[in-house]
Amino acid sequence: MFGTIPRRNNRKLRLSNWxxxxxxxxxxxxxxxxxxxxxxxxxxxxxxxxxxRRSARAIARTA
Structure with a gap:
């Protein structure tokens, strides 16, 4: 089915796109x-x- 599609020889373009x-x-x-x-x-x-903040709260509780 897809074998009839002609393929262009554009190796340089394909490489640059890659x-x-x-x-x-x-x-x-x-x-x-x-x-x-x-x-x-x-x-x-x-x-x-x-x-x-936790350490400040702990210090405030013990003071």
Whole structure:
């Protein structure tokens, strides 16, 4: 069925498209890593703040 479709000899175009897709994928992975890093920093700051508040409450109870 699909054997009758003529295929153009465009190896250079296919290779350049492949490299373009790979570069886009790399940029997306860098972006995702950047977002994940930002979320990690935010969560660490929230945890640190909660721990600081807990310790302040514990000190206030004992005083």
């Amino acid at each position: 490299f373009a897709r790979e570069r886009d994928g790399d940029m997306q992975s860098f972006d995702v890593q950047g977002v994940a890093s930002g979320v990690g920093v935010l969560l660490r700051a929230v945890r640190h703040d909660l721990a600081r």
